[in-house]
Amino acid sequence: MADVHTATLQTAPAPARQGPAKARGLLLLGLAGIALIAFGPWIFGTYLLNILIKAFFFAIVAVTVDMLWGYTGYLTFGQSAFFGLGAYAAGLVFTHAGFSISTALAALGLAIAGTALVGALVGWLSFYRGASPFFATVISLVLPIVLTQLLLSGGAWTGSSSGLTGYETFDLPLEAWYWIAGTALALVALLGWLIVRSDAGRVLTAIRDNESRCTYLGIRTSQVKIILLSATAVVAGLAGFGYGSFSGVVAPELSGFVLGTEFIIWVALGGRGTLWGPLLGAVLISVVSAYLSSSMPFAWQLVLGCAFVFVIVLLPQGLVPLLLRPLHRSGPGAFEPALIERIARPQTGRPAAAPALVLQGVAKHYGHLKVLQGIDLAAEEGQLVGLIGPNGAGKTTLMRCMSDGAERTAGGVNLCGHDIRTLPPEECVRFGLGRKFQNANIFDTLTVAACLRIAGTILERPSLFTRSPTLALPSYALEVVRTTGLAGKLSAVAKDLSHGEQQALELAMVLALEPKVVLLDEPTAGLTKTERTQIGRILSSLALHHGLCCLLVEHDLDFVQEIATRIVVLHQGLIVMQGSFEEVVHSDLVKTIYAGSAHAAPEAA
Amino acid sequence: MVFLLDWLTTAAMLFIVTAGLMMIFGVMKIVNFAHGALLTLGGYASFVVTQLRLDPWLSWPLALLAGVVVGCVVEAVIVRPLYKRPLDAILATWGLGIVIGQLIVIAFGRGVQFVDAPLQGTWSIAGLPYSAYRLVLIPVALGLCALLTGLLNGTRFGVKTRAVIMNEELARGLGIHSGRIRFVTFALGAGIGTLAGALITPLSSVDPDMGLPWLVGAFMLVMVSGHSMLSLLVTCLVFGACQVLVSTYLSPVLGGLTIAVLAALMLRIRPQGFAHG
Numbered sequence: 001m002a003d004v005h006t007a008t009l010q011t012a013p014a015p016a017r018q019g020p021a022k023a024r025g026l027l028l029l030g031l032a033g034i035a036l037i038a039f040g041p042w043i044f045g046t047y048l049l050n051i052l053i054k055a056f057f058f059a060i061v062a063v064t065v066d067m068l069w070g071y072t073g074y075l076t077f078g079q080s081a082f083f084g085l086g087a088y089a090a091g092l093v094f095t096h097a098g099f100s101i102s103t104a105l106a107a108l109g110l111a112i113a114g115t116a117l118v119g120a121l122v123g124w125l126s127f128y129r130g131a132s133p134f135f136a137t138v139i140s141l142v143l144p145i146v147l148t149q150l151l152l153s154g155g156a157w158t159g160s161s162s163g164l165t166g167y168e169t170f171d172l173p174l175e176a177w178y179w180i181a182g183t184a185l186a187l188v189a190l191l192g193w194l195i196v197r198s199d200a201g202r203v204l205t206a207i208r209d210n211e212s213r214c215t216y217l218g219i220r221t222s223q224v225k226i227i228l229l230s231a232t233a234v235v236a237g238l239a240g241f242g243y244g245s246f247s248g249v250v251a252p253e254l255s256g257f258v259l260g261t262e263f264i265i266w267v268a269l270g271g272r273g274t275l276w277g278p279l280l281g282a283v284l285i286s287v288v289s290a291y292l293s294s295s296m297p298f299a300w301q302l303v304l305g306c307a308f309v310f311v312i313v314l315l316p317q318g319l320v321p322l323l324l325r326p327l328h329r330s331g332p333g334a335f336e337p338a339l340i341e342r343i344a345r346p347q348t349g350r351p352a353a354a355p356a357l358v359l360q361g362v363a364k365h366y367g368h369l370k371v372l373q374g375i376d377l378a379a380e381e382g383q384l385v386g387l388i389g390p391n392g393a394g395k396t397t398l399m400r401c402m403s404d405g406a407e408r409t410a411g412g413v414n415l416c417g418h419d420i421r422t423l424p425p426e427e428c429v430r431f432g433l434g435r436k437f438q439n440a441n442i443f444d445t446l447t448v449a450a451c452l453r454i455a456g457t458i459l460e461r462p463s464l465f466t467r468s469p470t471l472a473l474p475s476y477a478l479e480v481v482r483t484t485g486l487a488g489k490l491s492a493v494a495k496d497l498s499h500g501e502q503q504a505l506e507l508a509m510v511l512a513l514e515p516k517v518v519l520l521d522e523p524t525a526g527l528t529k530t531e532r533t534q535i536g537r538i539l540s541s542l543a544l545h546h547g548l549c550c551l552l553v554e555h556d557l558d559f560v561q562e563i564a565t566r567i568v569v570l571h572q573g574l575i576v577m578q579g580s581f582e583e584v585v586h587s588d589l590v591k592t593i594y595a596g597s598a599h600a601a602p603e604a605a
Numbered sequence: 606m607v608f609l610l611d612w613l614t615t616a617a618m619l620f621i622v623t624a625g626l627m628m629i630f631g632v633m634k635i636v637n638f639a640h641g642a643l644l645t646l647g648g649y650a651s652f653v654v655t656q657l658r659l660d661p662w663l664s665w666p667l668a669l670l671a672g673v674v675v676g677c678v679v680e681a682v683i684v685r686p687l688y689k690r691p692l693d694a695i696l697a698t699w700g701l702g703i704v705i706g707q708l709i710v711i712a713f714g715r716g717v718q719f720v721d722a723p724l725q726g727t728w729s730i731a732g733l734p735y736s737a738y739r740l741v742l743i744p745v746a747l748g749l750c751a752l753l754t755g756l757l758n759g760t761r762f763g764v765k766t767r768a769v770i771m772n773e774e775l776a777r778g779l780g781i782h783s784g785r786i787r788f789v790t791f792a793l794g795a796g797i798g799t800l801a802g803a804l805i806t807p808l809s810s811v812d813p814d815m816g817l818p819w820l821v822g823a824f825m826l827v828m829v830s831g832h833s834m835l836s837l838l839v840t841c842l843v844f845g846a847c848q849v850l851v852s853t854y855l856s857p858v859l860g861g862l863t864i865a866v867l868a869a870l871m872l873r874i875r876p877q878g879f880a881h882g
Contacts, residue, residue: 075692125873133692134636135872138824142865145821153858261699268696298710305703312697313686 029276037182041175048287049178053246055286056181058263060188060239062282063275064232065263070272071196072228073133073208077260078122078140081147082233084255085118086111086240088151091164091250096157099168104245111241112234118143119233123226129406129424144257151252163251170245177246184242185279188235192275199462202450204228209443216403216441217513218429218458265308271318280320335467336491337449339481342456342472342514354417356381356432356517356549362401362411364394364573371397372573375411379566381516384543384550386564386581388557390593393570395553396438399519402551403428403435416516430458434515438522438553440502444495448486448505451494452477455509476538476546477511480504483534500531507535511542517549518542524559532556536563557585569593606733608849614739616845617746619864620838621804623823624749625672625797631832632770632790635687635694636824639679640798641816642702642709643672647802648811649709651720661723661807668803669796675705676795680788688787710813722807738807745804746838749797754834766790770832818861825868844868 036043044052061083068074093107122143126136151158158164172180195201207214207221214221244250253259263282270281285304292300311318355378362375372394379385387395401408402415405423413420415431425435443451449471453462460472471490473481481487484504489497494505507523520539524532540563542548554560560567560581567584569577571593577584584590622644629637637643650671651664683701687694724741727734757763768776769786777783802816809815822844830840844864852860 073692075695125869128873134695135828137692137695138636138821138828139869141821141824142869146862146866149858149862153856261703264696265700298707302704302707302711305700305707309683309697309700309704312693312700313683316690316693 026276034186037179037186040178040182046174049174051287051290052283053174053177053181054243055283055290056178056185057239057243057246058266058286059279059282060185061236062263062266062270062278063185063188063192064235066267066272066275066278067192067196067204068229068232069264069267070274070278071201071208072204072225074126074140074225074229075133075137075264076140076229077137077257077264078143079232079236079263080257080260081144081255082115082119082236083240083243083259084144084147084151084250084252085115086237086242087244087250087254088158088164088240089114089237090169090241090244091167092158094167094169094245095159095164099170104170108238108241111237115233115237116230119230120226122233123222123229126229127222127225129222140260141257144255144260147255148252148257151255158252159250161252163249163254165249167248169248181242181246184239188239189275189279194465196275197467198465199453199467200464202446203454203457203462205446206443206450206454209445210441213441213443214454215424215426216429216435216437217455217509218426219454220426265304267318268308269311269319271321272316274318274321277318277320281318335449336447337453337467337469337471339478339487339490340470340472341478342459342474354414355379356416357402357551358412358414359402360412360414362398362413363409364397364401364407365409370573372401372408375401375575377568377575379517379549379551381547381549382543384540384552384563384565386560386567387551387553387570388555388560388567388584389570394573395570396521398570399435399521399551399553402517403433403519429513429515432516433519434510434513434517435519436507436510436521436523438525440499440506442494442502442506442509444493446494447491448494448497449490451505451509452481452512455512459514473508473512474514476542476548477508479541480508480511480538483538484508484531500527503527504531504535507538515548518551520550520552522553522555524554524556532559539563561585606731607735608853610730610733610735610740611849611853612842612846613743615849616838616841617742618805618808619822619826619841619845619848620746621742621749621801622819623826623837623841624753624834625794625801626823627794627827627830627834627837628753628797629791629794630827632766633684633688633787635684635691635698636827637791637794637798638695638699638820639702639705639795640698640823641820642705643675643795643798644802644805644816644819645709645811645813646671646675646705647799647804648720648806648815649713649802650799651803651806652713652718652811655720661721664720664723664803665800668799672796672799673792675799676792677788679795680791684791685784685787706813713813715813718811720806720811736808742804750834750838753797757834762786762789822864825865828872829868 040052041049061079065076065079068076068079089107089111093103093110097103097106122139126139152161154160196204203214203219203224207219207224211221240254243254266281266285267278269285270279271277289300289304315322357377357379359375359377362372363370364372375398387398389395397407402413404425405413405420405428415428415433418431420428420431429435443454446454452473453468453471456472462468481504484501486501486504486508489501494502497505503523503526507520510518523539524535527535536559539550539552543550543565552560552564564581567577567579567581568575569584569590576593577587577589625643626637626640629635647668650668651661654661654664654667679698679701683697684694687697722738724738726737728737728740729735730740755763757766765776765781766786768779768781769783773783805819806815826837826840826844829844830837844867847867848860848863851863
């Protein structure tokens with residue numbers, strides 16, 4: 001690694017075709033919003049101001065729902081519970097302890113601490129290894145129902161079904177409340193916007209697109225989601241605190257699941273994953289509801305329900321983006337960072353003599369079916385081990401056992417001197433593992449640059465509020481990106497790439513982790529001859545020049561012959577042979593196992 | 606003795622209410638959030654029967670029919686386009702629940718109504734008078750379980766359905782019309798849902814939100830029990846016992862929450878579920 005330097009590959013600014021138009025559109029919208037907040041009290045009557053203040057508090061929650069659902073993919077009916085908790089924090093404290101500056105501060109602290117705690121608890125219940133997204137949704141449904149029941153059974157202390165009224169609260173004129181609520185909404189929206197377009201925000205989208213890939217990039221997705229839920233719970237709780245302080249009334253409906261579903265409806269109609277769509281949806285629908293619910297309550301609910309079903313089935317992006325589509329047609333991809341080389345991190349915290357990968361007696365059973373038995377295997381740095389065997393020999397299962405501690409039935413796996421015990425993939429990755437899957441396993445809706453940046457999340461903590469102008473990759477990952485032409489497509493969306501480019505992208509993502517041990521499951525499947533040669537060259541240089549330990553599952557024996565330093569033959573769950581390519585191919589045992597393909601290989605070579 | 610009868614009848618009610626949801630979840634892997642609205646619909650089917658002064662027994666077939674018809678329409682119009690987007694399917698069925706609920710409100714008003722039970726009075730069990738209708742629900746639940754198990758395990762339709770549950774791609778490759786299996790399952794599941802609504806209404810009252818309290822408990826029971834009707838029955842017995850115990854000795858409010866909270870905690874600690882352990 002003598003040639004460590006910082007090379008800027010892509011200095012030309014991103015093609016900014018529709019970029020400014022979109023930015024201008026958003027800027028105009030933002031300015032219009034700020035003007036409405038600033039001059040609202042002189043434009044709207046008292047009744048409308050009242051409704052708008054409440055709508056602003058609701059819209060704050062809608063923004064948090066959009067962050068959770070639209071961006072992170074966690075469909076939640078439970079944000080109303082946090083809103084209700086915040087509102088009741090105000091109502092309970094002001095009713096029972098009276099109103100003063102100190103009790104107000106205590107109530108505020110209670111709202112923050114209570115929602116953060118409940119949010120973390122619900123997160124712990126909802127997000128764990130192997131939990132389905134659907135299960136998390138059901139838990140989010142349980143939360144408001146449990147909370148409402150508790151409030152109803154609280155007797156005089158919580159006011160039961162009629163709630164609490166008539167407590168003393170902040171003595172502020174209506175205009176001040178309007179400005180407070182409007183400013184709070186603008187701040188939350190701005191903060192949300194900064195976060196979702198920052199590098200850290202991309203991680204949320206990555207979790208939504210492909211959570212399993214995230215864990216195999218070392219990202220602790222459950223932890224990320226728990227923290228996010230806790231943070232959004234606090235924001236929703238503060239909105240509830242504001243609502244409870246403003247209205248002077250708190251009722252169990254504020255924490256109820258009907259309100260929770262209304263948030264979902266506003267977000268869906270407004271346009272999930274856009275932040276400002278849900279914001280507009282929440283404000284507009286609450287205002288219209290307030291006017292229509294007195295004159296035609298049931299019909300209005302019916303219209304809303306029908307519109308909701310219609311949008312979910314036919315227009316999953318929601319209505320507002322559809323209406324504003326003529327204004328800006330650009331995709332999200334105008335932003336393109338410059339590629340630079342990342343200096344390889346120093347090797348720390350690992351016993352010098354330990355081999356990169358050691359398997360001892362690894363076995364995997366599905367009931368009585370023994371897929372793997374007694375696998376003993378060791379591989380050093382700088383080795384490229386070709387793992388071959390007929391279909392069903394257990395090759396992919398073996399890779400799974402190496403990368404996820406919960407997979408194997410018996411035996412031990414040691415990665416760079418660390419016993420993986422039953423640790424999940426994200427921890428194995430942190431020991432120095434990288435796994436390339438058989439089918440290109442990438443983040444469909446993200447750009448190439450974003451995919452590559454997320455791959456480096458555990459090495460470089462992404463910023464919560466900004467986008468880095470550079471993208472640093474280790475030299476060998478840069479090589480993959482350059483030779484396969486991905487460097488010129490950094491702002492392309494991953495799902496629009498060709499099959500070969502997607503495979504190369506995943507390989508580059510795995511290498512961006514700077515792994516010590518790389519597991520490659522048929523990296524050349526479905527590639528053209530040229531692409532295969534390119535990938536082959538890169539792989540052999542990984543082992544030879546960069547000292548990585550590579551384990552390669554491959555059916556193409558020509559390819560294996562060209563690059564592997566050692567061959568391991570797996571048959572019916574057992575390692576039947578190890579040795580050089582020549583030894584293995586000319587052994588009678590392997591010819592018997594492989595029948596057709598073994599003698600075909602030398603001919604082709 | 607009262608506890609035993611309360612327990613068995615509660616478990617029977619839980620099973621009846623959950624069976625339709627289970628049927629749809631097992632085959633289609635989506636949870637029908639309109640289930641609560643379907644229960645309500647079944648309740649109003651019995652209400653119509655009462656209003657028309659027909660024989661109360663007629664409410665059962667009428668509710669079943671209403672549910673099957675609604676299920677057919679909904680599957681074709683709303684659920685089918687969303688197979689590839691399961692979370693959106695949940696939302697769409699939830700929206701549908703709102704629509705059904707509002708239509709009921711417009712047709713019947715918000716008020717609480719009462720229906721005639723097909724069976725009045727009490728039966729004496731070991732010298733103890735106990736509501737006859739509640740007792741009838743025990744054989745009804747057992748019969749429903751036997752019928753659905755028989756349907757899934759003993760008929761050609763059942764074999765095809767299980768093929769679709771295990772591996773839809775393969776089943777389709779073998780010439781099984783998986784779309785039709787889903788259609789029939791959804792219609793049947795919806796029908797059982799409305800039937801359940803008609804079955805439970807004589808024990809309480811009818812109002813537009815009557816399905817909601819059952820909904821979350823039913824979701825949790827389905828999540829915990831896995832895929833077979835028999836394991837659902839066992840789950841209902843276990844959680845029914847917990848619910849009756851908590852309601853009797855602590856408070857009815859907490860009793861109503863028992864299933865949801867216990868099931869959530871249990872799934873967190875034993876994610877593989879109850880049936881597999």
